[in-house]
Amino acid sequence: MTYKAPLKDMLFDIRHLAGIDEIAKIPGFEEAGFDTAQAVLEECAKFNEGVVAPLNVDGDRNPSSWKAGVVTTTPGFKEAFKQYAEGGWQGLQHPTDFGGQGLPKTIGAACGEILNSANLSFALCPLLTDGAIEALLTAGSDDLKATYLENLVSGKWTGTMNLTEPQAGSDLAMVRTRAEPQPDGTYKIFGTKIFITYGEHDMAENIVHLVLARVVGAPEGVKGISLFVVPKFMVNGDGSLGARNDVHCVSIEHKLGIKASPTAVLQFGDHGGGVGYLVGQENRGLEYMFIMMNAARFAVGVQGIAVAERAYQKAVGYAKDRVQSRPVDGSISASAPIIHHPDVKRMLMTMRAYTEGCRAMATVAASAYDAAHHHPDADVRKQNQSFYEFMVPLVKGYSTEMSLEVTSLGVQVHGGMGFIEETGAAQHYRDAKILTIYEGTTAIQANDLVGRKTARDGGQVAKAIAAQIEKTEGELSKRDSAAAKAVAKKLTAARQAFLDVVDFIAGNSKTSPNAAFAGSVPYLMLAGNVVAGWQLARSLMAAEDLAASGEDKAFMEAKVATARFYAEHILAKAPGTRDAIVDGAGSVTALAIEAF
Amino acid sequence: MTYKAPLKDMLFDIRHLAGIDEIAKIPGFEEAGFDTAQAVLEECAKFNEGVVAPLNVDGDRNPSSWKAGVVTTTPGFKEAFKQYAEGGWQGLQHPTDFGGQGLPKTIGAACGEILNSANLSFALCPLLTDGAIEALLTAGSDDLKATYLENLVSGKWTGTMNLTEPQAGSDLAMVRTRAEPQPDGTYKIFGTKIFITYGEHDMAENIVHLVLARVVGAPEGVKGISLFVVPKFMVNGDGSLGARNDVHCVSIEHKLGIKASPTAVLQFGDHGGGVGYLVGQENRGLEYMFIMMNAARFAVGVQGIAVAERAYQKAVGYAKDRVQSRPVDGSISASAPIIHHPDVKRMLMTMRAYTEGCRAMATVAASAYDAAHHHPDADVRKQNQSFYEFMVPLVKGYSTEMSLEVTSLGVQVHGGMGFIEETGAAQHYRDAKILTIYEGTTAIQANDLVGRKTARDGGQVAKAIAAQIEKTEGELSKRDSAAAKAVAKKLTAARQAFLDVVDFIAGNSKTSPNAAFAGSVPYLMLAGNVVAGWQLARSLMAAEDLAASGEDKAFMEAKVATARFYAEHILAKAPGTRDAIVDGAGSVTALAIEAF
Structure with a gap:
């Protein structure tokens, strides 16, 4: 297995x-x-x-x-x-x-x-x-x-998101793909889209492309972008497939990782125009695209957790199997499996703590989504919606960035064997690298966190989350266990660092945008760190209680140990990140561009 | 270019x-x-x-x-x-x-x-x-x-280091390659060596393998290992090449990176025994091998700096060229080259500061090596030797670990294009990953730093370095510039963190080895961070003085800005690392092995 x-x-x-x-x-x-x-x-x-x-x-x-x-x-x-x-x-x-x-x-x-x-x-x-x-x-x-x-729901057909063009990556204002209205209410689509994941493949009968394009005469910038459905095969009135539409895959990319996933260059309209159907209203494409994007961003965060988990499992397997050197504590007098060496444990604990921390964060965010969309009480929906929206850049940005560190440690645990492709650890390292890039780079997530999620409301949602964290600290402090007290201490320092940065970001985003945005990614990393650490602190309390009631003691003790490791080794970074953001804002942009 | x-x-x-x-x-x-x-x-x-x-x-x-x-x-x-x-x-x-x-x-x-x-x-x-x-x-x-x-010196022939065997990676005590003494004073060598860099190739007329093997009847463990020269082609008395020796390349590895460098599996003695010549005395092979290893470890540290520099140059080139989105400060009213965005600058500054910091550290270490080996005064030699020996694990461990972060940022700056192999940024990311592994993993460097370089002398050399750093802080504080004062503050906090950890490591290595070694890699990272930051602080002072005297002002100002960035963003991590090592020693090894 x-x-x-x-x-x-x-x-x-x-x-x-x-x-x-x-x-x-x-x-x-x-x-x-x-x-x-x-x-x-x-x-x-x-x-x-x-x-x-x-x-x-x-x-x-x-x-x-x-x-x-x-x-x-x-x-x-x-x-x-x-x-x-x-x-x-x-x-x-x-x-x-x-x-x-x-x-x-x-x-x-x-x-x-x-x-x-x-x-x-x-x-x-x-x-x-x-x-x-x-x-x-x-x-x-x-x-x-x-x-x-x-x-689509049955998996008979599949869907794609067509945003990127050679000149329009993060900057969708530069989208040039053209949509020409036709007398029958459809549009003809002309243009080139790149980086289209599963833009062409043989796994489904039809592919439903969701395509951003500009209707002829539309305003410039993002306010002139519309969203279209462009199916690979036309769909007849009875639901059967008709003629091939004018959208063609002209090549796929040669990539660092996720090689099995075809990344297509799609050409629309080289044979008279691809038939497109407007989604919603003209010029509101970006808004609709964000619906897709937000779902996809959360899902990509989960990808980070997923690849981290798999890299962790592989590293544990190797560390239990590979025999090298005696343990430093003399507990074994012969060469032992490397998991007995403290630094190997440190690497595995780091991998495990990051993975469990981000999983806890994503699971709680998912439940907020459910409440935000389905709870009968409008206030509950609203509160959960703002919490969820704050979480999306954290789940996406923090979980994917941590997956780079975890998959790198996964290779490291394997030593020289990790560098040999046949071992398989390197694949996770290569695969993970896309996660901090697609569906919005970490910087794009951080811009969202700074602008829409923090500055816009003066840090209100952020502070409400901090207040909840403070409540958890109080619960931890009331406990007798050394683990709970140790975690409470680190969580308090980290939450305070988070609040300092929220004030700094909210205070500077208008007046000193360079200072606020210079700290955007570190702020995201700090926020993700604090929230993941908070959720692990909550799991520590639940695990202590369940262990006391006799439920799966070994598992519960491991939850406690992992939460404490996270607090002492990862949450402990939070004050330093605060210092870098607050004290170091000026030095990020001090160097003249010609000096690079 | x-x-x-x-x-x-x-x-x-x-x-x-x-x-x-x-x-x-x-x-x-x-x-x-x-x-x-x-x-x-x-x-x-x-x-x-x-x-x-x-x-x-x-x-x-x-x-x-x-x-x-x-x-x-x-x-x-x-x-x-x-x-x-x-x-x-x-x-x-x-x-x-x-x-x-x-x-x-x-x-x-x-x-x-x-x-x-x-x-x-x-x-x-x-x-x-x-x-x-x-x-x-x-x-x-x-x-x-x-x-x-x-x-060898002329480059007519090349050399190799044959240490690793399938069961003996970091653990050289497990070397099994056998050397049988012959009546003519030579030895016949039998065994399999893996991961032999340039163990076979077509670039030189002969290959001189330096091979660790165990003379029949030698003691077990590392005290029974000897070093042999095993040439690919025998050398005649007149220096001409003779018969092919019994050492053969049976395969080369398929690797994540450095693909052009052949990594050979070498088979010795399948046709009667490879002829080997003893280097020095029997059973002292490990000692001699360390001569090679130490030279190679320093050189691998330099490889980290080298790949970081190249990744940096590539990222700067792209960031100046690629146009996306308007700057947040409104300085340009149209889409601009991405180097205008604060987070891109943050990434480039991080890459630059790490690279320059590690280069400064390695250059100073190299000059200590020169003084240690050639200075006429024995005291000067001794002092420089102990400084240099402390630096080797830092140059190797810190410079290579930072190269992982720098090459990852190099891909990130390129966005989606970074993930496409043809762009070239991904090659540096793949190539760099070997550097934290070969010639002793980062953990092995950290063991050396903890054991031989810190615990053995009770932290004396470490404290002497800290005293030199304190002197630099004093010099910085006397200056009027805001940059010097800012750097002095961060350097003081980092040096204090370093000293705390030196005490912790020296105090625990015997009594609580698990606690000391649990912090070994973080200690190495902290020490490298402090020393690199210290050298950049020295360069800040030199650059300020030179700028004042009118020498290459733009370059000198960039040195100052880079040193300050390093202090505020990278040195700033030092107290958090101290806390993780000191407060978090127990949580590294708390989890039972069965719980992983």
């Missing part, structure tokens, strides 16, 4: 941090209590461990290939995706109206992690389809919904 | 931090003053920029290949190495007695950086040859010296 889903930890988070039984009280989620979560996750683990995970290495060695416009995926992918669709996994979180299972994101996020741990490249196809479904659900006409949603 | 040697910065360090004019007062180095350094570095830059650097991408795309025991290097490598040898570069630091140029390491280290920036894979061949030369110079018999040294 190359991967085993960490079901215990996931279910612990779902139950004790995210409060699944509270979510099951929300109308529509009555069936989605703990037992359902457990049953779904076990089924999900079984499928992914058995079918998807074994294809991960194959995908790296034998990536998707392009020939004359046709993309052939890694052998086994097509069949596995068929099973994925047949198992109903694509529809997990989508409405029952269109054939989905309507489960909460709290459960869906955990399933997403399992799928991504099993195979990051494979998982990208459903990830993008989820985004397309969200966009159509929110902004599509009834006609578009009727035509496309059921087949 | 894909790479331009940073001659100004190198010569600044050589002159103002390492004091080349003092080194030129040492007998034997009379010709090695600043003018020589400048002339040699300019020539070195010209050769490497023009000949070696352009082969870097080729080597990645068209790596060394193996067929039936023969390894063919990337087209162009053989010819470039011929030019390298003819230029006298292999002999730069080696004694004139054997045809070398006898230049100080202070100059040699800079040339090493240039070569490695140009092409990490190519540079490994001379790097290993340097180690073999050092070992033979120190421990070889006159006969071995006469037979091998001249051709």
Whole structure:
């Protein structure tokens, strides 16, 4: 077995941090209590461990290939995706109206992690389809919904997001793809899109491209961008597939990682114009695209957790197996498995603590999403919505940045063998590097955190979160255990550092934007660090209580030990990050551009 | 031009931090003053920029290949190495007695950086040859010296280090390769060595393997290891090449990076026994191997600086060229080159500060090596030797770990393009990952720092360095500039953190070895951070003085800005690292092994 889903930890988070039984009280989620979560996750683990995970290495060695416009995926992918669709996994979180299972994101996020741990490249196809479904659900006409949603939800068709153009990466104002209105209400689409994940492949009967383009005569900048559905094959009135549309894959990229996932250059309109259908209203494309983006950003954060988990499992396996040198404490008088060496433990604990911390953060964020979208009380919805929105850049930015460190440590634990491709640790290191880049780089997440999520409300949401953290500190301090007291101390210092930075960011974003934005990514890292540490502190308390009541003592003690490690080694960085942001704002931009 | 040697910065360090004019007062180095350094570095830059650097991408795309025991290097490598040898570069630091140029390491280290920036894979061949030369110079018999040294120094032959075996990586006690004494005084060598860099190739007429093996009947463990010369081709009495020796390359590895550098599995003795010549005395092999290792460890640290420099240059080029989005401060009203965005500047400044900091540290360490080996005064030699020995794990460990962060940022600056292999940024990210592993992982460097370099003398050398740093703080505080004061403040806090950890490590290494070694790598990172920050603080003062005297003002101001950035953003991490080591020692090893 190359991967085993960490079901215990996931279910612990779902139950004790995210409060699944509270979510099951929300109308529509009555069936989605703990037992359902457990049953779904076990089924999900079984499928992914058995079918998807074994294809991960194959995908790296034998990536998707392009020939004359046709993309052939890694052998086994097509069949596995068929099973994925047949198992109903694509529809997990989508409405029952269109054939989905309507489960909460709290459960869906955990399933997403399992799928991504099993195979990051494979998982990208459903990830993008989820985004397309969200966009159509929110902004599509009834006609578009009727035509496309059921087949997307069932996994018969897949979806893509077409944003990037050679001159328009993070800067969508520069999108040039052109949409010409036709007398029949459709549009003809002309242009080139790059970096289109699963923009062409052989795993589904049709591909539904969601495309940003500019209607002729539209305003300049982001206010002139519209969103279109451009199917690979036209769909007839009876739902059957018609002619090939004028969108073609002219090449796929040769990448550092996630090699099995085809990254397409798509050419629209070289043969008269691709037929496009407007989603929602003209010039509101960016707004709709953000629906997709926000779903995708959360999902990419989960990818970071997923690849970190898999790298951790691989490193633990090697460290228990590889025998080198005697332990420094003399506990074993012969050469021992390297997991006995303190620095190997330090590396594994770092990997584990980051992974569990980010998983806890993402699970709690997912439950806020569920409450924000489905709770009957409008105030509860609003409060959860603002919490969730604050969490999205943290889940995306922090979990992916930590995955770089974790996958690097994963190689390091393997020593020289880690550098040999056949070992497999290096694949995770290569795969992870895209996660801090796509769906908005870490800097783009940090801009969102600084601008929309902190400065706009003067830091109110941030301070409300800090107040909740302070409450946790109080609960920790009342406990007798040394672990709880140690964590409380670090959490207090970290929360104070976070508040200092919130004040600094909120105070400077208008008057000294360079100073505020110079600290944007460190602020994101600090905020993610504090929130993940906070959730682990909560898990420490739950675990102590459960251990006391006799439930799975070994597991609960490990939760406590991991939370304490996180606090003492990772949360401990928070004051230094604050100092860098506050004291060091000026030195970031001091050097003249010509001096570089 | 894909790479331009940073001659100004190198010569600044050589002159103002390492004091080349003092080194030129040492007998034997009379010709090695600043003018020589400048002339040699300019020539070195010209050769490497023009000949070696352009082969870097080729080597990645068209790596060394193996067929039936023969390894063919990337087209162009053989010819470039011929030019390298003819230029006298292999002999730069080696004694004139054997045809070398006898230049100080202070100059040699800079040339090493240039070569490695140009092409990490190519540079490994001379790097290993340097180690073999050092070992033979120190421990070889006159006969071995006469037979091998001249051709190694001239670059006609190359050298290797054969330590690792499948079961013996970091743990050399487990070496099993067998040496059987023969009546003629030679030995027959039998065994398998893995991870042998340039263990087989087509760039030289002969390959001189330095091989660790166990003489039949020798004691177990590291006290029974001897060192042998095993040439690929036997050498006749007249110096001509004779028969093929019984050492054969059975395969080369498929690696994450440095793909052009062949990593060989070598089989000794499958056809009756490889002929080996004992170096020095039996059972003292580890001691001699450490001579090679120490030279190589310093050189690998320089590789870290080199790859960081190249990644930095590439990122700066892209950031000045790529246009996306408007600057947040409104300084430009249209989309601007991304270097105008604060977070891009933060990434570039981080890359630059790490690189310059580690370069300053390595240059000063190199000058200590020169004084330790050549100064006429025994006390001066001794003092410099203990400083240099403290620096080796820092130069190796810190510079290579920072190169992982710098090359990762290098990809990040390129955004999506960074993930595309053709861009070239990803190669540096892949190449760098070996540097924290080979010639002793970061943990092995940290063990050396904790055990031999700190605990053994109760932290005396460490404290003497801290006292020198304190002196620098005093000098900084006397200055009027805000930059000097800001740096002094951070340096004081970092030095205090360093001292706290030295006390902790020295106090616990015997009584609580798990606690001391749990903090070993963080201690190394802290020590490297402080020393690099200290050297940048010294450069700040030199640069302020030179700017005041009117010398190259723009360059000097950039030195000041970089030193301040380093202090405020990187040195600022030091107290947090101290807290993790001291407060968090217990949580590293708290989790039971079965719980992983």
